[in-house]
Structures are given as C-alpha cells and as structure tokens.
Amino acid sequence: MIKVVLLGSGNVAYHLALALNSAEHVELIQRYSRNATNSILFDSSIPHTCDLETLLTADVYIIAIKDEAIASISEKISHLKGLVIHTSGTVPMHALDSKLKRGVLYPVQSLSIKQHIEFNEVPLVIEAAKNKDLELLHQLASQLSDHIFNLDSVARKKLHISAVFANNFSNYMFTCAQTLCQKNQIPFEVLRPLILETGKKIQYMDPLEAQTGPARRNDQQVIEKHLGQLSGEHKEIYEIVTAAISKTYQPK
C-alpha cells in the first residue's frame, strides 16, 4: 500500500484525489490546502489540514498547486522523508528543494473540476532523480493510469511546447472560426461536430495523413478567394499556415 498526502485544491488536485481514492494499492491519507475553499468538492472522508506542520508521514507527497508556488512550498516541507513530487508540465524537477527526494508526475490533459474524465486514460509523464524513487513513482502512476511515460525535465519542457500547439493553438483556430461565423451571422453550431471529428480522427490517424483542404491541395484559386475575404490576424494566420501546409505537402 502506497501512502499518499496530496497538497492542493485546484483542478489537478481534484482529479488526482478521485483517482488516488479509487486506486487499489494506494491510500490517500491526507489532503492539505492553504484554506478550506473548494474542500466541499473533495471526498470528506479524507482528513484535511491547512497547516503544513501537521502533515502525516507518507511514502509520497504530491504538490498539485500553481507553478509559481511549487518552489516555496517545497522549501517549507524540506524536512520530509518521503518522495515529494509536483504535477507541472513546465516547472523543472530541481525547482523542488534539494534536501528532498524529488520527482514529477505530470498528467498531460486539460483537467477541469467541472468535467468528468477517465483518469486511467490520462497519459502520465514521470521523472525522479533516483532509480529507487522512479520505481516507487512508477508503481504509484500505474495505479492511476494505463499510460505512463518516462521523460526528464528537458524533454518535458519540449512536450509542453508541443502541447501548446496541440491544445492552445488549435483552440485558437476554433476561436477564429467562431469569430468569422459571428461576423457573417452563421451559427457556430454548424461547425461543432466537425471540430469534434477533427480531434477524434487523430486518435487513430496521424495529423500528417488527416490533413485536407485547399492548402494541402495547393488550390491557389480557392486560397486567393479566401484571402480576399479576410483581414487582420485572420488573414495573417491564413497566409502563414497555408504556406506552411503547402510546403509540407508540395516541397520544392
């Protein structure tokens, strides 16, 4: 049985608490958060504290709080003997206090308290300084998810850049689509199923293969017509992304 203390009360902490609670060989023995806000959302049977001095002895302490606060909270608990991990995609492992046994468990998913998710399908990226710690972390992670990846802090940083494209930037393309629809009194509802399918396709197909549209066909006639109807950022983005797609499929 792996004993775990969870620090935090946000989106990631919420989903981790649910997953930890349902894991067979894990015992979530305590939750910490600065104040009791949000605690109503968590299983009330998990003992809660607002005082870092009263943390129980555990095998693993999971810091699931804001990136900016990770280093300072780890200093305050630097006397702990258990493995201390954070859950951030961008903060390097060595941001944790050097006196600690350190590690990272980063769930690669957009998590929201509002939204149910099958946690066992969430990819978990793990890292630890020592082999023994990585072993324990792997044991813990495999209790939570079926998809575990070992990546060091350098690779995790690169992964985060990729995630910005995959999630943030693709979402902005949806925003452009919605803005254009609004401008032209077209209900955005028309595009929602297409957007869902765009993401679904990538579950069994590489995006390189899934690409369609005028840029892929290098259909200059349609491209020119579209550009003639766009302005500002939309036009700029259309030009640059179209050029990049064309180059990918019609290399000179």
Added chain:
Amino acid sequence: MIKVVLLGSGNVAYHLALALNSAEHVELIQRYSRNATNSILFDSSIPHTCDLETLLTADVYIIAIKDEAIASISEKISHLKGLVIHTSGTVPMHALDSKLKRGVLYPVQSLSIKQHIEFNEVPLVIEAAKNKDLELLHQLASQLSDHIFNLDSVARKKLHISAVFANNFSNYMFTCAQTLCQKNQIPFEVLRPLILETGKKIQYMDPLEAQTGPARRNDQQVIEKHLGQLSGEHKEIYEIVTAAISKTYQPK
C-alpha cells in the same frame, strides 16, 4: 415518399447512400457513377447505372462528385424535371445549369468511407432558388439529419473559410505538435488524449472560454523560453498565434 437518384461514388456519396437508404420517407431509386469502381462498397440492392441517359425519374437528384465536375455534369442532365442539388461547400448554387431546378445540400463534416459516422448528427446546410424547392429540400434533409441550416451561397462560402480554420488549420497545429515530438524523441501518444479533449470541450463550451496556456495568461517568461527553442515555421506560427491570442484577452 421522396424519390432520389444519387450521382457519385466518393466519400460523401457513400455516406449519403447509407443515410438515404435508412430514411423512412425516402426511396433511393438509383445510383449513377462514371464507372463501377467503388460500387462494391455500396448496397447492391440499389440499381446502378454508368449512363446518364438512363437516369430514372426522381424528385431529387443529388450530385455528390468532385467540385470541378459539378457544372459539366449538370449541363448533361439539364433536361431533368426534378430538383437537382450538389453537396459542395465551396461551389455556388448557380454553377448548376440554369435550366434546372437548383439547390445545395452541404454536409458540414469530414466524411471518409473508412469511418462510420452518425449521419443524423451531421449539420446539413441547404439552399434552393425557389421556396417550393427549398421546402422539398428541407423535407429531404430532415429525413437525414436533425441539424439543418438555411444558408445562401455567399454565407456558405464564408462558412467554408471558417471550416478551414476549424478543421484544416487546427489539424496542422496537431502536425506541428507531432513534428516537435518527433524531433525530441517524445512519443506522440502522450498528446492524443489531450487533442481529443480539445475537440470535446468545444461541444459544450465556446473556444473563447476554453482557451488556456501562456498566450492567454500573457506569460512573457514562458513565451520567451518557448520561442528560444523554436525555429522556422514553428517559430513564426508560435509568434503570430501567441500575439493574436494575447491581443484577444489583453486588449490594449
């Protein structure tokens, strides 16, 4: 009972044939295609012809063929009395021969013979020159889908530009993510569930609200770090999309 003849044998024709065949008040009385290729994929109980001279008398003729060929095939069948519609998002209705009763039924979805789809969830955009024809088209469309939208050729063209952003450009963001993963020996599998969730979120949330990431937070420190690790198109796209997102959420 609406009698329909379907022209074409590609992705759209394939899914339309399935939907028409299962519609209660529709009878798909004939299929036409230039040659018999692909016909093996279609229900063999639907009479098939390769000769435009032998088209049966129907209420509606659906031209589901390549954009470039729509005008010329419509000329060849300009003697028909039924309503003749095409299924393209980009071709205007008046590309159909002017002697015909004309209309459009454009399914706004990425359709592939390989991939099952719930056709009743596909948004159908319809247009017809005359009210009486639009009525018939609406009757037909509502037999196929629960989501019908009236848009004229001008609006449909704007919708197509929006769809380029929503589908083609977002897919290219996935390609960028995959390329970056490959460069850094990170398995793309790590990002697939996030990509699915990105599309799922838009089913119940507006993309403007769903936006997250360093650009939305205007987190210059992270943005600078990311830019330092990118080059070529990736860097260019990162810069321009980040600027556009920042401007959306932190207007000057």
